[in-house]
Amino acid sequence: MWPALILFIVTYFLMIVLSKWRWLIALTSAMIYIVSGIFPIENLFQEINWNVLFMIIGTMGTVALFIESKMPAKLADIIIDKSRNEMWMIILLSVFAGVISAFVDNVATVLMVAPLALTISKKLGTSPVFAIISISIASNLEGAATLVGDTTSILLGTHADMNFFDFFWYEGFPGLFFVNQLGLLCATLVLVFVLRKKKGVIHLEERTVVTNYIPTVALLVTIVLLVIASFVDLSAWSPFIADNINGIICLAVMILTLIIESIRQRRLAVVNETLLEIDVQTVIILAALFIVIGSIREAGVIEAIGTIFLKVGGGNYFLMYTLIVWSSVLISAFIDNIPYVMTMLPVVTTLAAQMGQNPTVLYFGLLCGATLGGNLTPIGASANIAGLGILRRNGYAVKNSEFMKISVPYTLAAVMSAYIFVWIAWGM
Numbered sequence: 001m002w003p004a005l006i007l008f009i010v011t012y013f014l015m016i017v018l019s020k021w022r023w024l025i026a027l028t029s030a031m032i033y034i035v036s037g038i039f040p041i042e043n044l045f046q047e048i049n050w051n052v053l054f055m056i057i058g059t060m061g062t063v064a065l066f067i068e069s070k071m072p073a074k075l076a077d078i079i080i081d082k083s084r085n086e087m088w089m090i091i092l093l094s095v096f097a098g099v100i101s102a103f104v105d106n107v108a109t110v111l112m113v114a115p116l117a118l119t120i121s122k123k124l125g126t127s128p129v130f131a132i133i134s135i136s137i138a139s140n141l142e143g144a145a146t147l148v149g150d151t152t153s154i155l156l157g158t159h160a161d162m163n164f165f166d167f168f169w170y171e172g173f174p175g176l177f178f179v180n181q182l183g184l185l186c187a188t189l190v191l192v193f194v195l196r197k198k199k200g201v202i203h204l205e206e207r208t209v210v211t212n213y214i215p216t217v218a219l220l221v222t223i224v225l226l227v228i229a230s231f232v233d234l235s236a237w238s239p240f241i242a243d244n245i246n247g248i249i250c251l252a253v254m255i256l257t258l259i260i261e262s263i264r265q266r267r268l269a270v271v272n273e274t275l276l277e278i279d280v281q282t283v284i285i286l287a288a289l290f291i292v293i294g295s296i297r298e299a300g301v302i303e304a305i306g307t308i309f310l311k312v313g314g315g316n317y318f319l320m321y322t323l324i325v326w327s328s329v330l331i332s333a334f335i336d337n338i339p340y341v342m343t344m345l346p347v348v349t350t351l352a353a354q355m356g357q358n359p360t361v362l363y364f365g366l367l368c369g370a371t372l373g374g375n376l377t378p379i380g381a382s383a384n385i386a387g388l389g390i391l392r393r394n395g396y397a398v399k400n401s402e403f404m405k406i407s408v409p410y411t412l413a414a415v416m417s418a419y420i421f422v423w424i425a426w427g428m
Contacts, residue, residue, distance in 0.1 A: 003038070003299075004038050004296050004299035004301055005296065005299070010029075011026065011029040011292060015339065023281040023282075026284070026289055026292065027288045029288065029292055030289075030291035033295035038298065038299055040298065043294065047294040049155075049286075050244050050247060051245075052154050052247065053286060054244060055148065055154050055250045055251075056154065056286070057250070057251060057283060058252070058254040059250050061254035061258070061275065062250070062254045064274050064278070065257055065261060066104065067111065068212075068215070069213070069215045069216060070209070071215070073112065074207075080116065080120065084201075085200060086126065086198040087195045090198065091134075091192060091195070093116065093131060094131075094138035096113065097112075097113045097138045098184050099142065100112065100113070102177070102180070104149075106139045106140050107383055107386045110136050110386045110390070111386065111390075113135050114132050114135055114136075114390045117132050129396055129402065130198065130406065133384075133406050134195075135387060136387030136388075137187075138187075140371065140372075140375050141371070144176055145167065146168075146177060147162070147167050148250070151282075151338050152337055152338060153176075156341070156345065156367050158246075159345045163226075164223070164227045164246075165231075170360070171358075171360060171426065174425065179368060179418050180418070182417050182421055183418045186417040190410055194409065214257065218254075222250055222253045225253070226249055229245045229249060232245075254274075285338070286338070293342050293346070296343075306354065307354075309351055310355070313351075317355060317427065318423065320351060320355070321365050321422075324344075324365045325366075328344070328365070328366055328373055329369045329373030329376065332369065332370045332371070332373035333376035334377065337370040337373070340370055341366065341367065341370050344370070345363075348366055360426045361422060361423065361427040364422045368415065368418040369419075372411055375411040376408060377400070377407070378404075384403075384407075
């Protein structure tokens with residue numbers, strides 16, 4: 001167990017310190033586990049979660065086409081028209097980004113909405129810092145609202161065998177979608193207070209024109225098919241398809257959309273352009289981490305971590321839930337929540353089984369803590385890093401204190417509301 005644990009710790013440490021090389025570090029670690037014999041090579045195909053990988057690849061491709069169609073920008077124009085002043089512009093853009101992020105990757109959402117904040121700020125002669133920070137943290141908050149909103153949601157959905165509809169209504173109670181909406185409401189009220197002095201009047205003269213609605217339809221078709229698939233049992237026909245149906249749907253819709261776009265635009269380059277937008281490094285990281293997590297499970301590390309949590313929690317389920325939520329918030333403030341959630345999902349399952357409890361409250365607590373906790377710091381979530389990168393490229397250097405002036409109260413309001421709601425719904 002110890003060699004597997006030491007390699008695991010070194011892998012995570014290097015992924016934090018050398019963030020640009022995460023994909024290579026994860027891949028190298030996976031290869032070491034395989035070559036050393038810790039990970040049985042015969043389990044390779046079964047250990048990699050193809051459903052997750054297919055969903056991510058397919059969704060990224062469709063989202064790239066969606067962004068190119070300028071539909072998100074057009075929707076944002078409508079919201080800006082409804083804004084009375086700068087404060088409400090920031091509030092509405094953040095909420096709009098949150099809504100989009102429930103169905104589209106968090107980073108992609110920031111890349112869609114942030115340029116609008118830049119344009120408006122230039123017209124007003126004001127700084128876009130608060131606006132883009134608000135857009136980034138709202139995007140990250142809403143990522144766990146649906147099955148396709150964030151990689152962590154996909155991981156939970158696959159691990160707990162949850163379908164698209166389960167994120168809206170689960171075990172007789174409102175699901176994670178409504179947990180996130182409550183968090184967004186509470187966090188937005190805090191944001192209104194923080195931005196109360198932003199009273200500059202706004203007016204947007206340039207309008208976005210959308211001439212291609214195919215990617216929008218494709219995204220909607222993806223969501224509808226995911227909902228339908230959640231009610232269909234294909235296990236008797238094909239176990240592989242049944243286990244990976246969500247990923248197959250996302251991949252199939254992307255391929256079909258690319259074919260239609262190639263014909264419509266009369267050029268094959270659109271295929272290459274779209275595929276280049278898929279984050280291959282993220283796919284490699286996830287595939288490698290499936291092997292890494294499988295290796296430490298084979299070595300007994302997962303079970304040992306669960307035992308430690310059980311001892312600290314003292315057998316008290318509420319204390320265990322509290323520990324999971326707030327430790328996830330703290331840890332995700334500094335490390336990527338994807339490898340953390342991948343590691344903790346089997347731990348949570350083990351804990352619930354050892355305590356004879358329904359794992360739902362721990363699953364939801366883990367996801368809320370890990371997803372929302374990333375908003376505490378500038379490096380806690382990819383959406384935050386993307387937002388600050390946009391600001392930096394436009395000549396705005398943001399201090400940690402400036403970021404956390406908004407992010408800390410925003411995050412605490414969202415986490416506290418989710419923490420209370422989840423326990424009342426599933427823990428009591």
